[in-house]
Amino acid sequence: MLYIKSFTFNPFQENTYLLYDEKGNGTLIDPGCFDLAERKELLDFVTEEKIRITQLLNTHCHIDHVLGNAWAKKTFGVDLLIHKEEAAVLKAVEVYAPNYGFVGYESSHADGFLVEGEEINVGGEALKIIFVPGHAPGHVVFYHKDSHQCIAGDTLFRGSIGRTDLPGGDHELLLSKIKSQLFTLPEETVIYPGHGPETTIGFEKTHNPFVGKNARS
């Protein structure tokens, strides 16, 4: 059984996800927590639920998804895993964080790399690593096949898709990858996006104005 707890952090209203199994083995994904109150909120939940966080993952490394990386690595003593194409994206945050007003941002680096098609475990639960570049060059999503749930980062949103005007963005690539990598998942698959509410593959196939059946291409 896989449990998914979401938090919404920082001025970008980024969704941070904590995945854990029934034994309390946890994986933290995209920790956007920056101020003390946000970090306390996450820590309080971890303590109350007796979760043991054993790894840290990033879907991609834009600033709003990595603000809590260094803190999480230290606090939980975990390694950070990202796709290798995101290493430069993560490095760039050090340079532009002050421009966004994040004074005191602590840099972090990856301890290992996520590989497309491989699986990563949350305790006894397996997540498949799916490569969906376009919003960011090394963007991956994490799919739990047993429960049809997907942590999708900034690929697909309810009624929208990730922006592609940032460095390394590619609009046509994102459209094609959503169709080939996400829309081939079962219709009932629940999408947990990096911003905004959950949705499903079936709903977006019908209604999404960018990639749905009535999208203007």
Ligand SMILES: [Zn+2]
């Ligand atoms: Zn992003």
